[in-house]
Amino acid sequence: MKVLVAVKRVVDYNVKVRVKADGMGVETANVKMSMNPFDEIAVEEAVRLKEAGKATEIVVVSVGPTQAQETLRTALAMGADRAILVQTDVETQSLGVAKALKALAEKEQPGLVILGKQAIDDDANQTGQMLAALLGWAQGTFASKVVPAEGTIAVTREIDGGLETVELKLPAVVTTDLRLNEPRYASLPNIMKAKKKPLETVDAASLGVDLTPRLKTLKVAEPPKRAGGVKVGSVQELVAKLKTEARVI
Amino acid sequence: MLITEEQAMVRDMARAFARERLAPGAAERDRTSAFPADELKAMGELGLMGMLVPEEWGGAGTDILSYVLAIEEIAAGDGAISTIMSVHNSVGCAPILKFGTPAQKERYLRAMASGQMLGAFCLTEPQAGSDASALKTRAVRDGDHWVINGAKQFITNGQNAGVALVFAVTDPAAGKKGISAFLVPTDTPGYTVARLEHKLGQRCSDTAQIVFDNVRVPHEAMLGEPGQGYRIALANLEGGRIGIAAQSVGMAQAAFNAARDYARERTSMGVAIIEHQAVAFRLADMATRIEAARQLMLHAASLRQAGQPCLKEASMAKLFASEMAERVCSDAIQTFGGYGYVDDFPVERIYRDVRVCQIYEGTSDIQKLVISRNL
Numbered sequence: 001m002k003v004l005v006a007v008k009r010v011v012d013y014n015v016k017v018r019v020k021a022d023g024m025g026v027e028t029a030n031v032k033m034s035m036n037p038f039d040e041i042a043v044e045e046a047v048r049l050k051e052a053g054k055a056t057e058i059v060v061v062s063v064g065p066t067q068a069q070e071t072l073r074t075a076l077a078m079g080a081d082r083a084i085l086v087q088t089d090v091e092t093q094s095l096g097v098a099k100a101l102k103a104l105a106e107k108e109q110p111g112l113v114i115l116g117k118q119a120i121d122d123d124a125n126q127t128g129q130m131l132a133a134l135l136g137w138a139q140g141t142f143a144s145k146v147v148p149a150e151g152t153i154a155v156t157r158e159i160d161g162g163l164e165t166v167e168l169k170l171p172a173v174v175t176t177d178l179r180l181n182e183p184r185y186a187s188l189p190n191i192m193k194a195k196k197k198p199l200e201t202v203d204a205a206s207l208g209v210d211l212t213p214r215l216k217t218l219k220v221a222e223p224p225k226r227a228g229g230v231k232v233g234s235v236q237e238l239v240a241k242l243k244t245e246a247r248v249i
Numbered sequence: 250m251l252i253t254e255e256q257a258m259v260r261d262m263a264r265a266f267a268r269e270r271l272a273p274g275a276a277e278r279d280r281t282s283a284f285p286a287d288e289l290k291a292m293g294e295l296g297l298m299g300m301l302v303p304e305e306w307g308g309a310g311t312d313i314l315s316y317v318l319a320i321e322e323i324a325a326g327d328g329a330i331s332t333i334m335s336v337h338n339s340v341g342c343a344p345i346l347k348f349g350t351p352a353q354k355e356r357y358l359r360a361m362a363s364g365q366m367l368g369a370f371c372l373t374e375p376q377a378g379s380d381a382s383a384l385k386t387r388a389v390r391d392g393d394h395w396v397i398n399g400a401k402q403f404i405t406n407g408q409n410a411g412v413a414l415v416f417a418v419t420d421p422a423a424g425k426k427g428i429s430a431f432l433v434p435t436d437t438p439g440y441t442v443a444r445l446e447h448k449l450g451q452r453c454s455d456t457a458q459i460v461f462d463n464v465r466v467p468h469e470a471m472l473g474e475p476g477q478g479y480r481i482a483l484a485n486l487e488g489g490r491i492g493i494a495a496q497s498v499g500m501a502q503a504a505f506n507a508a509r510d511y512a513r514e515r516t517s518m519g520v521a522i523i524e525h526q527a528v529a530f531r532l533a534d535m536a537t538r539i540e541a542a543r544q545l546m547l548h549a550a551s552l553r554q555a556g557q558p559c560l561k562e563a564s565m566a567k568l569f570a571s572e573m574a575e576r577v578c579s580d581a582i583q584t585f586g587g588y589g590y591v592d593d594f595p596v597e598r599i600y601r602d603v604r605v606c607q608i609y610e611g612t613s614d615i616q617k618l619v620i621s622r623n624l
Contacts, residue, residue, distance in 0.1 A: 014268075034261070070254055077258060185266050188296030188309030191258050 001111035001148075001170070003046045003055045005080065006101055007039040007062050008092075009071040010121040019220050026121075026220065035071045038116025040078075041176040044183040045146060046114055047079035054148045055112075057081050061104055063097045063211070065089055069199060077186035077194035085201045088211050096204075096211040098130035103207035105135055110171060112153065117142050117175040128175035138168035142177040250547040256315045263319040266295065267326025272503075272595075275327040278453035279598050284409055285330050285453050293364015297323070297334060302342050306354055308362035313488070313554040317495040317546060324499030325506075328602035329451035331499060332609075335492040336405040337361065341368020343485045344414055345432070348473040353432060357412050366411035369435070371401040371459060372482050379615050381416070381482055382425045386461060388417035395419075395431065395471070397464040400443070403609070407457025408442045410435050415461065416478045428478035431470050439464035450601030487553055487563035489610045494546040494563075497570035500603040501539050504581035504596050508532065511594070512584055528584060535577045542570035561623040568616035571606035578603050 011017055011026065012034040018027045035043075049055040060080040062068040065087070072083035086100045105113060118125035132139035140146075140155030144163065147154040148170075156165045158177045168174075186194070204211045232238045242249045252260070271288060278285060292298055300316045302308025311319075316338065324331035345358045345368075360366035377383040386399025397417050407413070413433045420427030433440060444458040473481050509532055512523035522528045545566040552559035578600040582589035589596050607613045 070257070073254060074258060074261075077262075185262050185295055186258065187294065188259060188262075188300060188311055188315075189304065191255060191262065192304075192310055194258070195255055 001049075001055050002057045002059065002108065003049060004101075004105060004108055004110035004113045005039070005042050005046045005058060005060045005075065006097070006113070006115045006127070007043065007060055007071055007075055008036045008097075008116070008119045008121075009033050009062065009064050009068040010036045010119050013037055013120060019222050023219050023221065024217060033067065033070075035074050036116050036119045036121075038118060038120070038176055038178070039075075040116075040183040041178070041180050042114040042116050043075045043078050043080060044181045045143075045174075045176060047184075048181065049112075049146075049148065050079065059084065059108055059110065061086070061101065063088060063092050063100045063204075066201075069201075072199055073194050074186065076197045076199070077191045078184060079190065080197075082197055083199040085199065086204055086207065086209075087201050088204055090211050091213050091217075092211065093213050093215055094124045094126035094130055095214060096209070098127050098134055099209045100204055100207055100211065101127070101131050102134045103209050105131070105171075107207075112148075112171060113137075113173045115173070115175050117177055128173050132173040135171075135173070138170075138172040139174070140166055140168050140172065141175045143174050144177050144179045146174060146180065250544060250551065252314060252318065252547075256312070256318055259311060259315040260318040260322060262295070263297065263322035264325070266291075266297075267322050271323065271326030271330055275329075276592065276595065276598060278327065278329065279450070279602075282452040282455075284455060285327070285333070286409075288327075288330060289333065289364055289367070292323075292330075292334065298337055298364035299342055299358075299362025300338055302346055302358060302362040306346070306362055307359045308342070313491075313550050314547065317491055317550045320492050320495040321499035321502070321543075321546075324496040325503040327453075328496060328500045328599065329454040331496045332405060332451055332454045333367070335489070335496060336370060337368050339485055339489045339492050340370035340414070341406075341410075343488065344430070344472060344481050347484060348430075348477070348481055349432075350469075352469065353472065357432060360411070367406045367409055369404050369406040369410035369413040369459075371404050371407075371413050371415040371433075373402050373404070375400055375402045375458075379611055381428070381479060384416060384418050384428060386415070386417040387421075388419050388429060388431065390419070390468075391465075393468050394465050395468065397431065397433070397439075397461045397466065399461050401459045401461070403446070404457045404459050405454060407459050408445060408455045413440070413459070414472065414481075415464075416482055417461075419475055419478075423476060425479040426476045428482070429475050430472040430478040430481045431466055432472050433461075433464060433466055433470065437464050437466060449604055450598065451605060486611075487549070487559050490563040490567040490616070491546060491549045491553060491559075493606050493610045494542065494549070494566035494570035497567075497574035497603060497606045498539060498543045498546055500599050500606075501535075501542070501570075501574040501577040504578040504599040504603075505532070505535050505539060507594060507596055507599075508535070508581035508584035508589075511588075522584075531580055531584065535580050538573045538577055542566070542573045545569055561620055564611070564616040564619040567606075567610065568613050568620070571603075572613060574603045574606055575600070 012032040058080040060075040063086040145156035296309030299308030419429040439462040446456040549562040549566040
């Protein structure tokens with residue numbers, strides 16, 4: 001079974017994000033960029049499936065600027081076999097990316113597509129679901145456990161009430177949650193090998209996909225600063241404030 | 250200096266590993282002096298223990314820039330572990346790679362490159378440091394064997410190494426050309442850990458005095474030719490010194506990061522202390538000094554990578570970086586005030602860990618001697 005994994009280049013999770021002066025986005029100049037952590041989990045799961053003999057080839061895909069090649073190399077160093085960059089300089093949005101992934105899925109014919117459940121930049125949490133809908137494939141989102149069988153895959157999902165396990169008919173789309181696995185560090189020999197693995201660059205037009213943004217960003221702002229708390233003198237005062245000010249009881 | 254995409258990947262991997270796997274336990278290891286066996290095993294699996302060893306001998310086969318970038322990051326996580334790594338790569342693996350026979354490489358290098366066996370470098374003696382020609386340890390030929398007697402001082406990994414590279418006088422009349430090198434498995438009868446040092450810092454890295462009491466090894470244990478020992482000892486001098494510079498930069502960076510983050514959080518007189526110019530300017534100076542040292546270090550590494558002479562540049566990098574690091578760590582403590590002096594925060598430990606960078610692999614005074622002779 002071939003596995004397609006989608007990864008996104010985002011601001012590194014250790015960076016303290018700052019809003020740009022024009023309020024139209026966040027500062028990315030001279031900021032460390034890395035693979036979206038949920039996508040790292042997706043790559044790791046694919047590599048584990050291959051190591052377990054359940055997957056035969058791992059193709060890693062990114063939609064984004066030329067620099068996203070670095071992100072793809074990281075995935076190759078973790079154990080993916082080859083990479084495809086859908087090169088674009090426009091702001092990537094969920095629907096456009098889902099369409100590009102659909103085109104690639106039709107071309108590559110994978111048995112399974114694995115994506116992070118969301119990217120830590122826009123936290124949209126849509127691409128996987130949109131991709132499954134566009135392809136008409138089954139989807140298992142927020143996976144904390146993935147067990148492939150013959151022609152099916154059991155996905156344990158983290159939901160509000162606890163865990164739910166669904167069985168999907170392959171081909172299918174799976175999106176990863178934090179507890180699915182702990183991604184490995186790319187070993188030095190694998191980093192050295194990564195540069196010899198194939199990395200193909202295509203443009204969206206050649207896939208017949210229009211990546212033009214459909215959503216317009218109006219304003220990006222810092223979250224409001226947390227105000228200091230208040231000390232209450234008695235239980236009565238606390239209950240009164242919870243009722244009248246916080247309105248939680 | 251601009252680095253390649255691949256070098257950046259190596260650095261990023263080492264940084265993530267150091268941040269997630271080394272830094273959290275560094276204070277505990279400092280308290281207990283517990284040898285970091287698990288951490289070194291993981292580092293071996295990642296290829297960090299045989300970085301400059303080619304793939305055919307089980308190493309990672311990276312370039313020197315990748316190596317120093319990784320040392321810097323590991324040092325930022327735990328300075329003591331970076332010393333174990335540096336000694337193992339630089340004077341453990343490298344001499345065997347350069348001077349070893351295929352049989353010696355098969356027996357030692359393969360296991361060392363994957364981190365399964367640690368190496369120790371036994372040159373310094375109680376009465377002979379940088380003056381290697383004053384060695385007193387003797388190896389006397391007895392048929393097909395050599396019998397080694399003597400004592401070695403300040404041996405990193407002395408207790409935990411699987412093999413020790415031992416320098417001994419084989420021809421007392423020949424001076425420096427009478428020194429030979431031997432690969433001695435540490436389970437050889439007579440290899441004795443006489444003492445473990447109690448140190449100011451870098452406590453989880455063992456530093457031992459080793460006594461060789463009639464240690465008998467076959468002639469095949471000799472590394473290189475008879476009388477080649479001094480050359481072997483000095484062959485990777487530059488590499489070792491650039492490595493210490495990288496450790497200094499890494500530890501200074503870690504102390505700086507802690508001070509910067511604290512200065513953003515800690516408030517006095519109603520504002521974060523980083524808003525006070527005295528604190529902000531000190532941090533600016535610290536960051537500038539670290540960057541200057543890093544560039545000296547990377548420049549020396551790039552010369553060595555290109556096979557160009559870099560004796561002076563390596564000494565300059567080591568001298569500047571190690572002295573810079575003590576100053577920056579001291580400034581980091583100052584930024585924390587009283588909290589910098591207690592072990593709730595990492596800066597007092599880093600200050601102790603980094604001090605030895607001005608001493609080992611040639612003291613600052615020796616570096617100045619080398620530089621002054623190359624003016």
